[in-house]
Each structure stands twice: as C-alpha cells, then as structure tokens.
Amino acid sequence: MAKQILDALAAKFAHAVERTESNFGDEVAWIKRENLVEVAKWLRDEQGFAFPVFCTCIDRLDWKPIGLPPSEHWNESKPRFEIAYQLRSLKNQRIRLKVAVTEADPRVQSLAELWPAFNWQERETFDMYGIRFDGHPDLRRIYLYEEFVGYPLRKDYPKEKRQPLVRRDDLILNPLKKEVR
Amino acid sequence: MATESLKQLVLGRKDVQDLSDTETDLPPDLMTVNMGPSHPAMHGTVRIVLTVDGERIVKSDVQPGYLHRCFEKESEHATYTQVFPYTDRLNYVSPMINNVGWAMAVEKIMGLTPQIPKRVEYIRVIVSEMSRLTDHLTCVGASAMELGAFTAFLYFLKAREWLYELLEVVSGARLTHSYVRVGGVAKDLPEHFHTELTTCLDKIAGVMVEVEVMLNNNKIFRDRMAGVGAMTKEDAIATGCVGPIARACGVDYDVRRDHPYSVYPEVEFDVPLGTHGDCYDRYLVRIEEMKQSIRILRQCLRQIPAGPTMVDDPRVALPPKRDTYNTIESMIRHFKHIMDGIRVPPGEAYTFVEGGNGEVGFFIVADGTGRPYKAYCRSPSFVHLSTSSQLIHNHLIADVVPIFGMINMIGGECDK
C-alpha cells in the first residue's frame, strides 16, 4: 500500500522523479530540483501528506560505504548534498523527498510557504550545511551567531575547530532593530 | 474590613493616583524588549526579542541556540553506543525515551527489531512511560509555579523525585540514565522493582488528585491558561506540531497508537484530545496522559515476562566478562565492540517514538563503520518553539510565561 504512493508519484510526475526506493518502511523519491515545489504541493493537496516531519541535508563528501563497490562511493562528479524532506499523510504513510544539489550551487526552492514548519527547519539546514533555500521568508542562521564562518555539519568542517566570536559591523544583529528605531 | 480601609487609604492619597497610567500617558511608539536568554520564566535558554505596544506584543523574534551542543557533529564522531549519553542530554527530563528512540533507530537499520526479546521491550516501555511522567510532571509543575501556584510545583517535583529515585535504582544515574543499549538494555530491572513502582504509582495518583483539585478550577489558573495561546487544528498540522500540543488542538495522532512500536499494541491506553488548542487544553491533555501512563505502567508490570535483557546476536551483544578474559574470540569481539563500535550496514532509516513532547525521531545514515555517517534528531521542542512567535502574537507580555510553559521547550532538545 505504501508503495502505491511512489507509483502514483512516478506516474504523475514522470519527468520530475529521478528514482524511487523503499527502505525500512520509508518511501524515498528523488525529485529534480526544479520540480520540488509542484510535487510537494500535489502530495499535500491531493494525496493528504499534510504533516511535515523534518527537513535536513546529507553531506556525501566522505561517503565510502563499507561492503559496497567503489562506484557507490562519492566522487567529485556526483552532487555533494542531498536535501531530505520527510512528510506524513493523514493515513500515516511516510514519504521522503530527496533533492540532490551540487557544492557549487547548493540551492533549492523553499517549502516554507507550503508548510510553516519548514521555516525553522530550513533555517537550521542553512545554518548547518549552507544550503540556500530560494523563496524562504527569513533565511538567517538559527543556532549559531551571524558572524560564524563556515557550516559546521559539513564533513570538511573539522570537529575540533574553534571560532572566537568576532563582531562584524556589516551585520545587522537584530533584525527588528531597523524597523523599530 | 481590612481591605476596605486599605483601599480608602490608597485612594485617599493623591500621589498614588498620580502614578496610575492612562492611555494618553503611554509613549506612542513601539518598544523592543529582550526576554531571555537567561530569564527565570523561560524554561531553557532562549531569547525572545519582543516588540511591544504597551503590554501587547506586536512582533517577536524567537532565537534558540544558546544551548547548542553539536549533538549531530559529536554523534558523527562517536560509536553508536557512545551516542546514548548524548541522547540523554537532548530532552533531559525524559532521557529514557530518547535512549529508546536511538536504540530502535540503530536496530532498524541492522534489522534487529523483530529479534528484540519481549522482556527488553517491556522494560523499555516501562522506563519510557516513567520518563513521560517525569516530563509532564516537570512541565505542569513548573508552569503552575510560574503562575504563582508554588504548592503544585512542590507536589509534582516531589512526585518526580520518586520516579527519578526509582530510575536511579534501575540505571545508576538520576538524570542521565544511558540505560538502553542497541539490542537490549544495560541490565535487568532490580529486585523489588515491581512493588516499588506500584507503590510509587499509587502515591503519584494521589498527588495528581490533590493538584488537580488545586488547579483545575482555580480561577487564577484558568484565567491565565484558558483562551491563551490558542492554535487551530490546521495550524497545528501545518506547523508540524505533535504530541500533547497537537492533541490539545484536536490532532488525533500518537505514535504509540498510530505507528505501534515495542509492546504498545499489547497494552490498553487512550489518547486524550483537546478542542480549543489553548494552554488550558494542553494542561488537561498532559494531566490525562499522565493518568494513561500510569495505566500503561500497571499493565506492563502485570504482563512483563521473564527472559534475557539483550538480544542474542554477536553483532551487538557484548560477550560475558568471563569469556572476554579467557577466550581470544570473545576478547576480539569485546575489543571491536568497544573500540570500533557496532558495525551498522550501510543504509538510512528514520525511526520515531512518542516522546514527552511528541514525535522524537532519529534519522540515521550508516556507512558500515562503527559510527553514524549522519545522525539527525527531529526534536519536537524545536518545531513547537518555531510556532511560539505566532502563539504569543497579540498577547500580553505576561502571557508569554504560560504559553512557553505549556509549549514545554526543553533547551537540550530544541538546541540539540
């Protein structure tokens, strides 16, 4: 039954769905970047996937899975980031939409307009991975401070790296400051 | 009579009257007020930049992150077993549920879920429900205190302490239990656990009756809670709310019932629903959930079978100490488990459990080594906090306190 949604998705958006797979009870569909919003809107409005669950990103830079052939390993010719949106339906089905983006152009259309829940989740993904969400109403860092340099959850950010807080004058620290005074 | 004379005294004094505000005296422009990050009424360290028109909030910017502990980055550099202490510190008022969630996520990728012994499942449900009780007791107690009901707070914290003491006997630590393991639990329940928990539940049920009498129809409490911070069902769904907050809005979803895991299908419980979606409904839902938790616990205590507390699979189970010291096979296995970690085959899975605040999920990407390639935590507090800006809109500054109290933002979980 869960597989049905993938079939329906592939039938409706043959041009947008790159591939589908099922793992551990989750249906995963790889969507082309430019079609993400229409697919998501269709899932929400016509298939009842009304519940947003999470949005995150996977950095494949160090991906060398053991037991899989070297062709599965990440190399410079593959897109580095995968953005994952998990949705849940009224019938408690789950689907994960994945969009692959390259390191040179880490952008994807924001889903914050469709689901307010993704507003903060996309901010978190931006904060940690540096993914730009086009059309996001308020794409700021959320956990870290504005002056932070780099994206800490990327694989090439060393875990031990320390950054002192250096105030930068070019940043408006308080977004409300401008409007209030 | 005393009140009467006091009023006369005050009214009779001219200077007091002069101090009273009138509409015309207030400054006409908006004011920015910082609430937090360190504020006695904010449960965690969260900062809210409020723009107020007098007492009324016209705009707010909620800024989490003051407790960011790099859960994901740390997890990516630790073995799967070493992550348990990190999960303890996510929702630190119900750490057992996080432990269980993490263990289930790893077991799912390893395909171990069907082999988990029944006794382990029951122990996990028992400690989870105890944790849910501590979570709700803290949330309701602290919120009541912030509204002036200090007695309720003391009563509930006393009850919470009984549970913590019991969990300490089970796991060895009062707060950061790290009790669950991949494939089982660290050790079996202690002797006399059944009787002690039964006594404890009886006492808690008594305390709850007392507190309900104090709060449910308390005028101050109701005035501060009812109609405050209301959210519609549609908003709750679109903003991703789960757990008691969504259920208070009428969203009929509970992971324990809708995605049954562990032995929840074998116990009976009801999922309480609210209608108004305001703070008072959230309070009522939490109180009812505690009653249901007690009900689940009593059933579990009746049904729990004897048996092993670890799955019999050399991939995850540590060999007994005696073998470790005496055979090279067990020595190697022990060494590998501790130093290199449990080998989880490549794959990715999202596993979720019903936490104190709703669906706590772990999204793990494994690459076949002993550490997670990625370990994402879907924390309900983070999602709920993201709605808070909308909830406090157009309310008074004083209403921020009950709204935040009933959102039950746990800093460790929200900031990860």
Next chain:
Amino acid sequence: MSDTVTLTIDGQQVTVPKGTNVLEAARSLGNDISAFCYHPGLPIVAQCRQCLVSIEKNPKLQPSCQQVCGDGMVVHTKDPQSTLARKQQLEFTLLNHPIDCPICDKAGECTLQKLYFDHDNENSRVDVPKVHKDKVVDVGPHIVLDQERCILCSRCIRTCDEVAGQHQLEFANRGDHEVLTTAPGEQLDNPYSINTVDVCPVGALTAKDFRFTMRAWELEATPSICNGCGTGCNIEIHHKQGRAWRLVPRHNPDVNKYWMCDEGRFTYHALREQRLASALVDGLPSTWDRAVTNAAKRLGVFLKDASQIGVVLSAQHSNEDNFALAQLAKQWGVKQVYLAGRPPVPARADGKLRVADVNPNTSGAKAIAEALGLGVVQAFQIDASAASTLRALVVLGDTFTGLTEGKLREIDLITISAFERGPVAHAKVALPAAAWAENAGTVTNVQGRVQRMHAAFAPPGNAIPAWEAIVRLAHATGVKLAWTHAREVFKDMTAAVPAWKELTWAREARPLALRFAGSRG
C-alpha cells in the same frame, strides 16, 4: 582476443582485466573476501586457505587469491560450503592465538580481529591449553617478533625477499610448533625491514619505534609525501593532537607501490626537534610585525642594487614555498638564486626506492627558478668572488652551508625556516615556518612527478607556512604578492611552469580516524 574477462560473482556480473584473480574481482564489487596471506604487492602463495570460494564446475573449493578469473566463471562466496570453510579456517587460526589484544600494538588495525569480527563472530568451542612459543624475540635493529601471535602467513618472508631482495626470515618446525624465525646467520636488518610490520596481519612483528607508544585506533591519518629523499614515497602521517607518531606507506603504483624505507619512516622525529616557534630578531623572540618590519628595513638598503642580495631556495621546502620566494626575488630584481639542500649520500642509492638525493624537492625548486628565468646555483659552496659582493641573504630552510659562519654573521641574514639550526643561529631576523607535515603543498620527486602533501596538524607557536611568511616579507618590502591560500600560489605556479600546466589542486584531505576506517590490516 580481448583484454578483459567477464565473470559472475554472487550473481553480479563483473568485467576485469585478464589475469586478475577472483579475490580482486570480488573486491571491486565491494565484496571483501577474508584473506591473510594474500597481499596485492607480493607473490601469491595461497597458504592461509582463508579466501576459499566455490566455483561452479569445480569439485573443490578454490583459494580465490590464486584463482585467475576466467570468462564465464561463476563464483559463489556466500554459499554455505565456502562460508563454513572460511569460518572453520578462522577457528583454526584462533586456536593458539594468545589473548593479547589489550597489550598488542596491532590491536585496532589487526586483520585477524577484522576478519573474525566481520566473517565469523562465533564463540570459542575448544577449551584446551594453547601452545606457547617465544615472545619478545629481538630479530633486528628495528623489529621485535612475538612468535605466539604469528599466524604463519609468510607475508613478511616474501616482503624481505621481494622488496629488499634479502632472504632474512624463515619458518622452522612443523605443525602447531611451526614458528617464524630469522634465517640462519641472518638478522632482519635490511633497509626496508619495517614494511614487514605493515604487512603483518597480526601483532607478531612490531616496530621498536612505534611499540608501546600510541594505540593505533586513536590515531588519525593524513596523506602526505615522505620528506626523506627525492623518491617522494607516498605516505600517511599517523598523528594525534598535533603530534606525528609514525609514517606508513600509501599505495602508489608509479612511485613506491606499497613500500617505503626505514630511514624515511623515522623522519617524523625531526618534526619535534629544534623547532622555531617564534620570530627572532637578533636572536631574541619577537612579534611577526616587528620581525618583518626589521627584515624589510635591512633589505631596503640593498634593494636599489639587487646584486647585493642573495636568495637561497630550498630543496627541502615545497614548490609553493620556493615559488613564492623565487617570485619575490624576481620582483626585487635578483638575477640568480642559490639552491640549498642536504648534500647527496651516494651510498644510499640502491636502485629500489632509496636514491642519493636526500632532498624531497630538488627538481621542483630547480624547475621553478628556471621557469621564472632565474639562474640556479647549487649552494653547497658559494665561491669567494660571488660571496664578497653579498650584503644581504634571504634563506629558505635550514640546510644552507654555502658561506662560513663568520660571513653569515657579517651580512644581513634573514631566514625562513621551521628549525632553529644551521644558518638560523646567525640570522639577524629568523621567521618561523611550518614544517613539511604541517604544510599543504606539492613537492616534485626525482622523476619530475608533482605530488600533493596535506597538512596533518597546525605548526607550533607562531609558525606559519613559509610561502605566507614570504608574502608578509614581500608586503613589508613593498612588493605585492596577493596570495591568501596555498591553492592560489599553486595556481600561479602551474601557470608559470610549462610542464605543470595541466595540474590541478586536489581538495584538502581530512584526517581519517583509524578506528572508523573500517579497520585496516
């Protein structure tokens, strides 16, 4: 006749070059068949019987390391028969293995541990006393042997035979009393002896240098190039918290294959000796700003007539460092540069990996100077007439021996060096630089191959990469060099040197935690 064969392994089709063995073919599919005695760089003996697989139409199990792939061959590696055979073989191997993991240097990178954990994971079924053999046998200047741990795979014997060309190890006795020992009248003292430690699948052979110093699984590996000689063996620096603990060879079929020499392995010790961690002005510690300003002031006097300034490139430093200094010299108007390095050791050259030139980058430094149109003079001895005109000298590295100490003290000597020795002791201004292991850059070996080094850890104190120190010096003397990263120096350098046009800068390597590297062995 095609050059490839296609076979089926566990239902998966794979096409491999002719002559590939089944084990390698399976590995290309990600199927890691367990094996002890097989090593891709050594002759195949098929004596551990750990890699048995079933091949259709073949009545007996075959060792996959020895079985050459044939067209249309159907191989099963996960069928019950071969799985059981391999499990039982492991059980035999473990029968007399001592319970040494907690005190064994190999623990954490041990092939025996890895194969047991990945392929067997069964409990012990026997309860008989283990056969005891000799422990702590001193077999050579660098190696200690533990006969009990040995699983008799003969990799070390073959390594001595093949890599060093000397037969120094042998098996003696039979059955479960068979032991590894030195050949009669021999010692394990060839210049490639520590390679036996790398190939040893267990902790039988351990290097005295690394023994009991650091637990292998706590180390992190960063790829680099050996600094010991002009061969430029590809290595991994194994380090922890800013300190290198050992160097191990990294596979490069065109340079060093799987091996490196013992002498090269010990070069990491020098990384902690006589380090210069702060800028010195007249021998006293100083800040960077003061030191660079001071140096620029001294040089400024002579900049009008650049023939009074001598510039010494270093064969010990990376291409980027040398390019930065050569570029600066050119901007100053210097016509010829000197090239300093350690003097050659002809006795080293053995036609294998060791060469006489004990500098890692002689050819690189030369190529750069030539590409920039600067004359190059080997600076083992600067002749008196040239020396007499020198008023100031900018020296990269610590190996410059071209002038007498008296002369060095007389002139304005500015050094950029990682170590406080050689000419640095006489320098008016000494600038601290990163040593090779702390530096991201490239070096050029005797074959002319440009190879990439990665920075394993941060340099001590105020030391910075030498090219960066040169940029600061350049700015102080009014020359604009606009590099902010070694990558940018590299880009300009490859544009300037014709032979290197095609080269690209690889992404920085991140230290690999050995405990999570899927255990090596």
